[in-house]
Amino acid sequence: MQITRQADYAIRAVRYLARQGGSQRAATSTVAQEMRIPPSFLAKIISQLSIAGLLHTSRGARGGVTLAREPKEISLLDVVEAIDGPILLNECVGDPGSCSFSGDCLVHPIWKEAQQSLVKRLRETKFDLLSNGHK
Numbered sequence: 064m065q066i067t068r069q070a071d072y073a074i075r076a077v078r079y080l081a082r083q084g085g086s087q088r089a090a091t092s093t094v095a096q097e098m099r100i101p102p103s104f105l106a107k108i109i110s111q112l113s114i115a116g117l118l119h120t121s122r123g124a125r126g127g128v129t130l131a132r133e134p135k136e137i138s139l140l141d142v143v144e145a146i147d148g149p150i151l152l153n154e155c156v157g158d159p160g161s162c163s164f165s166g167d168c169l170v171h172p173i174w175k176e177a178q179q180s181l182v183k184r185l186r187e188t189k190f191d192l193l194s195n196g197h198k
Contacts, residue, residue: 070146072100073108077117077142081134081190088127108146115145133191140185150185152178 075098083089091109095102109128112118117137119129130137143150153174155162162168 066143067147069104069108070143072098072104073112073142073146074139075100076105076108076128077112077130077137077190078193080118080128080130081137081193086129088121088125088129090127094128112142112145115141117141117145130190134193135189135191137190138186139188139190139193140182143185150178150182152181 076094079094079098080087080089091105092102094100095105100108109118109120113120113128113131116131119131121127140150149157151157155168155171156174156178162171164171
């Protein structure tokens with residue numbers, strides 16, 4: 064599994080906004096330039112993050128984007144799933160009946176445990192820590 068480029072750009076954009084203080088409005092052109100995100104990508108990403116309730120957008124001379132929630136309330140999982148959808152390491156984790164070996168598969172529990180670990184780690188990683196340079 065690999066996080067898509069679009070999800071990576073979304074994480075960069077949210078991290079930038081979190082570093083600005085969360086409620087500080089930023090021009091999309093500034094976000095694109097500072098975080099090295101192609102503007103055409105950023106427009107779509109902002110739309111998806113807004114639909115997911117992670118960003119507020121406003122148009123006009125004083126327009127821009129802001130976080131819809133505090134950085135401590137937004138996780139890496141929120142952003143990745145807003146862009147890429149639910150994390151699924153293998154189809155059988157989401158639908159055990161999709162595999163003809165579902166009753167006898169020794170690998171299924173490993174896929175399931177790995178996915179649970181990844182989801183847990185992403186859920187626990189909040190942008191207040193990422194915006195301050197902590198790991």
